[in-house]
Every structure is written in structure tokens, then in C-alpha cells.
Amino acid sequence: MHVVCLGLSHKNAPVELREKFAIGDAHIGETAVQIAREPEIGEAVIVSTCNRVEYYVASENAAAALAVLTQRVGDSTAFQKLHGAESIRHLFRVVSGLESMVLGETEILGQVKKAYLTAQTAGATARHLNKLFQRAFNVAKEVRTKTSITRGAVSVGSAAVDLAEKIFGKLDHCNVMILGAGETAEMTARALQSRGAKAIFVSNRTYERAHSLAELLGGRAIHFDAWEREFDSLDIVIGSTGAPHAVVSRDKIEPLMQRRADRPLFCIDLAVPRDFEAGVNDLDGVYLYDIDALQSIADASMQVRRAELTRCEEMIERHVAEFSEWLATPRPTMPMKTQTEDGK
Amino acid sequence: MERWFLNASTLCFLVGFAYTMFALGAGVARPSRWNFLVMLTGFICQTEYLHQRGEIVGRCPVTNLFEVLVFLSWSVVLLYFVVGGSYRLSLLGTFTAPLVFLIQTLAQLLPSASLPAVRKVSAGFWAELHAAVSLMAYGAFALACVAGVMFLVQERLLKRRQLGSVFQNLPPIATLVAATQRVMLAGFILFTLGLVGGFFAGSARTAIVMMAVSVWLPYGFILILRQTHRYSSRRFAWLSVVAFIVALTSLGALSFLHLNQ
Numbered sequence: 137m138h139v140v141c142l143g144l145s146h147k148n149a150p151v152e153l154r155e156k157f158a159i160g161d162a163h164i165g166e167t168a169v170q171i172a173r174e175p176e177i178g179e180a181v182i183v184s185t186c187n188r189v190e191y192y193v194a195s196e197n198a199a200a201a202l203a204v205l206t207q208r209v210g211d212s213t214a215f216q217k218l219h220g221a222e223s224i225r226h227l228f229r230v231v232s233g234l235e236s237m238v239l240g241e242t243e244i245l246g247q248v249k250k251a252y253l254t255a256q257t258a259g260a261t262a263r264h265l266n267k268l269f270q271r272a273f274n275v276a277k278e279v280r281t282k283t284s285i286t287r288g289a290v291s292v293g294s295a296a297v298d299l300a301e302k303i304f305g306k307l308d309h310c311n312v313m314i315l316g317a318g319e320t321a322e323m324t325a326r327a328l329q330s331r332g333a334k335a336i337f338v339s340n341r342t343y344e345r346a347h348s349l350a351e352l353l354g355g356r357a358i359h360f361d362a363w364e365r366e367f368d369s370l371d372i373v374i375g376s377t378g379a380p381h382a383v384v385s386r387d388k389i390e391p392l393m394q395r396r397a398d399r400p401l402f403c404i405d406l407a408v409p410r411d412f413e414a415g416v417n418d419l420d421g422v423y424l425y426d427i428d429a430l431q432s433i434a435d436a437s438m439q440v441r442r443a444e445l446t447r448c449e450e451m452i453e454r455h456v457a458e459f460s461e462w463l464a465t466p467r468p469t470m471p472m473k474t475q476t477e478d479g480k
Numbered sequence: 481m482e483r484w485f486l487n488a489s490t491l492c493f494l495v496g497f498a499y500t501m502f503a504l505g506a507g508v509a510r511p512s513r514w515n516f517l518v519m520l521t522g523f524i525c526q527t528e529y530l531h532q533r534g535e536i537v538g539r540c541p542v543t544n545l546f547e548v549l550v551f552l553s554w555s556v557v558l559l560y561f562v563v564g565g566s567y568r569l570s571l572l573g574t575f576t577a578p579l580v581f582l583i584q585t586l587a588q589l590l591p592s593a594s595l596p597a598v599r600k601v602s603a604g605f606w607a608e609l610h611a612a613v614s615l616m617a618y619g620a621f622a623l624a625c626v627a628g629v630m631f632l633v634q635e636r637l638l639k640r641r642q643l644g645s646v647f648q649n650l651p652p653i654a655t656l657v658a659a660t661q662r663v664m665l666a667g668f669i670l671f672t673l674g675l676v677g678g679f680f681a682g683s684a685r686t687a688i689v690m691m692a693v694s695v696w697l698p699y700g701f702i703l704i705l706r707q708t709h710r711y712s713s714r715r716f717a718w719l720s721v722v723a724f725i726v727a728l729t730s731l732g733a734l735s736f737l738h739l740n741q
Contacts (some may be wrong), residue, residue: 287648301636305652398709398716400653420712423638433643 137264137463138198141223142205142215143183143190146237149214157209159184159404164251165258171208171259178198179265181255183230185247187237192227194264209435221460227453231276235287240285240441244370245276247347268459283444283449292320293327295433296404296425299373300328303402303423308332310371313363315339315383317349320406320427325353325374333372339363341377367392374404375411387416393419404430450460482532482597485525486550489582492522497577519557519577526554536594536597540608542599542615545735548588551612552731553580555619563623563663575626582624606681614674614692618731620667621699621724624660628720630654635714660720661706668699691734695727 144154159167164182171180179194189258191209195201198219209215218226224233231248232238250268255261260267280286289295297307305311311331314321317340325336336355340346343359350357358366377383384403393401398421405412405426417424496518530551533541541547561574587593629649637647650656675692702719705711 299638302634302647302652303654398657398706398713399712400713417639420714425641429641431605433641436643 137225138195138201138219139180139223139268139463140193140195140198140201140205141190141218141224141226142193142202142209143188143218144214144216145190145235147235148216153214154187154189157189158186158280159189161254165254166258168255168260169258171205174201174204176204178258178263178411181252181265181269183248185244185253187244188230188235190230192223192265192268194262194268200397218480223247224459224463225269225452225456226309227272228275228455230449231272232279233276234445234448234452238290239438239445240287240290242280245273249273261305264463271455271459275452278334278455279451283446283447284440286441288433288440290405290434290438290441292427292430292434293324294335295430295437296324296374297327297331297424299430299433300402301331303400304371306332309334311335311337311366311369312348312355312366312372312374313337313358313361313366313370313374314374315363315411316375316377316379317342317345318378318406318435321374321376322349324354324404324406325355328372329353329402332411336369337363337366363387368396370401372401372402372404374406377411378407379411380409381412382409383411384416385413386419389416389422390419393421394419406430453480482529482536484582485529485532486588489522489525490581490588492518493523493581493584496522497581500577515577517741519560520667522577522580523554523557523561526550526557530554533597538599540612541597542608542611544592544595545732546587546590546592546595548615548731548735549590551615551624552618553583553587555616556583556622559616559619559623559663559666563620563666565660575625575630579622579626596631604654604681606677608676610674610681612668613677614727617667617669617671617674618727620663621720621727624664624667624720625724627656627660628717628724629715631660631713632647632721635717653713657716660717661703661718664699664720665703666704668696669698682726688734691730695730698723698726 144157146154159182164184168180171177171182171191176197177193177195178329181192183190183192189293191205193201193205195324202217202219206215206217210376216226227236227248231245233242233244236244248269252261252265256266300307307328312325312328312333312335314325314336316381317338325333336350336353337358338346338350338353338355339358339360339362341360342348343357347357347358349355373384375383381385400421400423403412403416403422403424406425408427410426412424412426414424416422490663499518500515505658530541533550535546536558537547540551542551556576557580631653634647634650634653634656636652637650639644651659667740678689678692702716702723706716
């Protein structure tokens with residue numbers, strides 16, 4: 137039995153091409169069954185995400201299976217054709233995040249799990265692909281737990297969110313204030329919201345701009361000269377104004393901090409020139425990170441991830457060899473789970 | 481034979497600490513279930529030692545300063561398992577292990593450590609309960625101190641932007657403050673119960689009562705001021721460390737006075 141993979145990804149196809157071949161969630165199971173029922177193919181799983189469209193099939197005849205797949209998807213030079221150990225290795229790399237746009241990201245594992253479950257539920261998989269995907273999930277788990285490939289934040293926004301969680305634990309009780317209305321501040325606020333931040337306030341010199349951003353984020357706009365009045369309820373302040381000087385000085389913050397002795401304040405300064413005076417970080421309970429500090433965290437995390445690549449590949453190689461050996465062992469064929477007429 | 485279990489537990493705490501420090505230094509692994517298993521093995525050995533020692537002396541084994549310190553170490557580890565719940569797999573074990581190792585090593589260096597265990601007359605139910613509960617309170621204070629140290633380390637790393645593997649593996653500072661407060665409160669309640677048990681046990685010398693109150697009062701003040709938000713988390717963490725050093729010093733004096741009463 138051979139495992140064959142036909143696919144395209146962000147590495148070899150632009151978004152215009154990827155969206156042309158993408159398959160909607162509603163059709164994935166049905167399409168996988170149709171492919172699995174082709175005489176040259178026994179089992180099929182389709183992974184379709186914004187970054188990749190990949191067909192994994194199990195067949196006794198790899199060349200014939202590839203021909204059937206190529207004919208089905210239409211001839212495209214962007215499609216990568218893999219078989220044998222290459223296709224197994226590719227799947228293991230994909231689920232481990234080594235083929236992702238952001239090295240080591242973990243979202244792909246959930247997407248592949250979902251794709252596999254859809255195919256399995258539809259009856260498009262049997263012994264070989266079941267075993268392959270279960271092994272792939274184990275490989276991903278091993279790679280993630282035994283190496284640092286997923287460690288650390290690799291963007292300014294996620295670095296800020298990670299730091300916020302290291303200060304407050306869960307963010308569901310945290311109120312966030314955005315000073316200014318910069319794009320990075322908006323992205324950071326969104327990242328904080330996605331981790332459960334309670335409320336977002338937006339304060340900008342132009343109230344209308346603050347209002348529209350607040351509306352976009354489901355928060356509340358505040359007049360720029362009134363933001364200090366909200367200070368007692370704030371946990372995170374994001375600075376992104378275009379002011380030519382510091383908007384938040386140590387002298388301004390110090391008396392305000394005394395009113396909230398045991399509540400920390402996380403200041404994220406994304407503005408250039410900076411919105412926060414550097415001395416703010418010296419205050420008890422205040423943690424200030426500017427854009428350079430956050431960027432260097434992201435860069436350092438990416439470096440750590442890159443340094444782990446070889447270890448990850450060694451782990452994957454071991455599993456590829458083991459699985460290839462299992463696949464090469466002759467065993468009696470098992471009938472694929474077939475669907476009844478009513479679809480059950 | 482019972483001493484073998486004590487040595488084994490001391491070794492476990494040393495190994496657990498050394499392994500985690502190595503792993504963190506190398507940056508290749510996180511503190512894992514392995515640390516938990518080492519701590520658990522150490523705890524089982526400690527428990528067996530105290531059990532055998534208790535059988536020999538015929539009462540709760542807190543009859544000299546050596547036994548008091550071993551019982552204190554056992555309480556620290558017990559509370560680490562009971563209260564540490566969610567932090568068990570984090571670095572709390574790493575920070576607890578060296579403290580327990582130090583206390584047990586110190587205990588074994590005491591002159592009373594070389595004295596053979598002999599059967600003693602029971603001090604009575606209330607007196608033994610008072611001693612055991614009070615020592616468990618000291619264990620809680622020790623754990624609050626450990627969580628306080630962890631807070632100070634994490635806070636310093638955050639301020640200095642040194643976000644290495646120690647930082648990554650330490651819990652959030654808010655969690656550490658909450659843990660310090662919770663464990664200190666548990667210790668305070670236990671210490672209060674121990675004091676009540678002491679009164680039931682009979683007449684203690686004024687010096688002993690004064691010494692006990694000198695531990696009880698500061699912890700009470702620290703907790704009240706904390707509840708009323710009078711000072712920062714950083715100051716609270718420092719106080720948990722200072723208060724424990726004071727408490728540990730007074731424990732030596734208390735044990736001396738008690739055992740000579």
C-alpha cells in the first residue's frame with residue numbers, strides 16, 4: 137500500500153490559485169468519499185485551509201492514484217506530487233507546523249484533525265489513513281512537547297498578549313485602553329480580546345476616529361482629555377498616538393498608581409516617538425514594553441523555533457521510517473467502511 | 481533503618497532541584513511530571529521515616545529540634561501537594577525542593593540528629609495536636625515564602641525584560657500573589673488552631689506564649705493590611721519572606737523552650 141499526496145500551499149501557490157482550488161467545509165466529506173471510491177484509490181482525506189489544499193490518499197498503485205487525482209483537480213503545475221515516504225514526511229511536517237507560514241504555529245493541527253474526522257465520519261478512510269493520521273497527531277504532540285518549536289510569541293501582538301497573561305493570568309477581568317488609533321494597536325487589542333479581555337476603551341485626539349475604532353472592537357470611545365478618569369479601572373494601556381512627545385509621564389502615573397496599590401498596570405507602547413516615559417517602568421507594579429522590546433521578543437522566539445528545526449526533523453524522520461515499515465508489511469486487506477444509501 | 485528513608489528523601493529533593501535547574505539552563509525541557517514523581521517519592525520516604533520514628537518514640541515525632549525540622553519539611557511538602565494543586569507541575573516544586581533539602585540537611589547536622597530514638601512519655605493529645613498543627617502552620621508559612629520568592633523572581637524578570645526559560649515556566653505574577661496570600665492565610669488559621677490547642681494542653685511558660693504570639697501577630701497584620709490593599713504585591717512578597725525568616729528563627733527558640741519545659 138502507498139500513501140500519495142497531491143497538494144498546493146502558500147509556499148508554491150499564490151492566494152489567487154489557492155482560493156480557486158479550496159473546498160468548502162460542507163463539501164469536504166462528500167468529495168473525500170468520491171475520491172476514495174475511485175477504482176485506483178482506497179481511502180482519502182482532504183485538508184483545505186487558507187494556506188493549503190492537500191489530498192492524501194491510500195492506494196495500491198501510486199502512479200495511477202496520482203493520475204486520478206491530477207485529472208480530478210485539473211492540471212496545475214503548482215500542485216506538488218508526493219508519494220511513499222515523501223508524502224508521509226510531508227504530513228508529519230504539516231501537522232507539526234514546520235510547513236506553516238509562521239513556523240511552529242499550532243492552528244494547523246486542529247485543522248488537519250477536523251479534516252481527518254470529517255473524512256472518517258463520511259467513511260472515506262480505513263486502516264491505512266486511520267493509522268497514518270493517528271500517527272501524525274502523535275508526532276505533532278511529541279514535537280510540540282519535546283522541542284521548543286511552538287514556544288514564545290512571534291508577532292508584536294502575540295508577544296504583548298503573552299506578557300499580559302504572565303502578569304494577570306487570565307485576561308477575562310482586564311480592561312484595556314487604547315490611546316491613539318494605530319493599526320498595530322488595533323491588532324493588539326483584537327489579540328487581547330481573543331484571549332478574553334473584558335472591555336476595550338479607545339481614546340483619541342479625534343473623537344470620531346476613536347468612536348469608529350471603538351465600534352469596530354465593540355468597545356467604548358472616550359474623549360482624549362478624559363482618559364485619566366478611567367485610569368482606576370484599567371489594567372492594560374496601549375499607546376499608539378502620533379504625539380511628538382510622551383503622553384504618559386512618570387509624574388502623571390505615580391499618584392494614580394498609589395490609588396491602586398496592589399493592581400498591576402501593563403503599558404504597551406507601540407508609538408514612535410514613544411507615548412510613555414521610560415521612567416514609568418521603574419514604578420512599583422508598572423510593566424512597560426515598547427515596540428522594540430516586543431519586536432525583540434518576537435524575533436528571539438522565531439530564532440528559538442528555527443534552532444529547533446533539526447531536532448524536529450530528526451523526530452519526524454524516525455516516525456517516517458517506522459510508518460513506512462508498517463506500510464510495507466503485507467497484511468490482508470480490510471473492506472473500507474461503506475455508506476448506505478441513506479448516507480449513514 | 482528509618483534513617484535510610486530520611487536520607488533517601490533528602491536525596492530526592494536534591495535530585496529534583498538539580499534536574500530542573502539543568503533542564504531550565506539547557507532550555508530544552510520544561511519542568512515535567514518527572515519533578516512531580518521525584519517530589520512524591522521524597523514525600524513517601526519522609527512519611528515512612530516519620531511513621532517509623534513515631535513508632536519508636538511512641539508519639540508524634542517532634543521530641544527534639546532535629547525531629548521538629550524534619551516534621552516541618554514534611555509539612556512543607558504535604559502542603560505543596562495539597563495547596564499547590566494547580567502549580568504542582570510548574571516551578572513551585574523546584575523552589576520548594578531546595579528549601580526542604582536545606583531544612584533536612586540542617587536538621588541532620590544538629591547534635592540531636594545523632595541521638596538514638598528512644599520511647600518517650602506521651603505529652604497528651606492536646607499537646608501533640610498543638611505541636612503537629614503548629615508545625616504544619618510553619619510549613620504553610622514556608623510555602624508562602626517560596627511563592628513570595630517566585631513572585632520576586634518573576635517580577636524582576638518582567639521588569640528587566642529577561643524572558644528566558646525560567647520566566648516562561650514561572651506562573652503569572654497575579655497567580656503567585658494569590659497563592660502566597662492563600663497559603664499564608666491557611667498557615668495563619670492553622671497557627672491559630674495550634675495556639676488554641678496549646679491553651680488546652682495546659683500551662684505553658686509566658687516566654688513560650690509570647691514567642692508564639694510574636695509570630696501570630698505579624699502574620700495577622702500582614703494579612704489584614706493585604707486584605708485592605710494597603711501595600712503593593714511586591715511589598716507583600718517581601719513580607720512573606722521576611723516573616724518566614726522571623727518565624728523560622730522563633731521556631732528554633734520555641735522548640736528549645738518547649739523541650740526544656
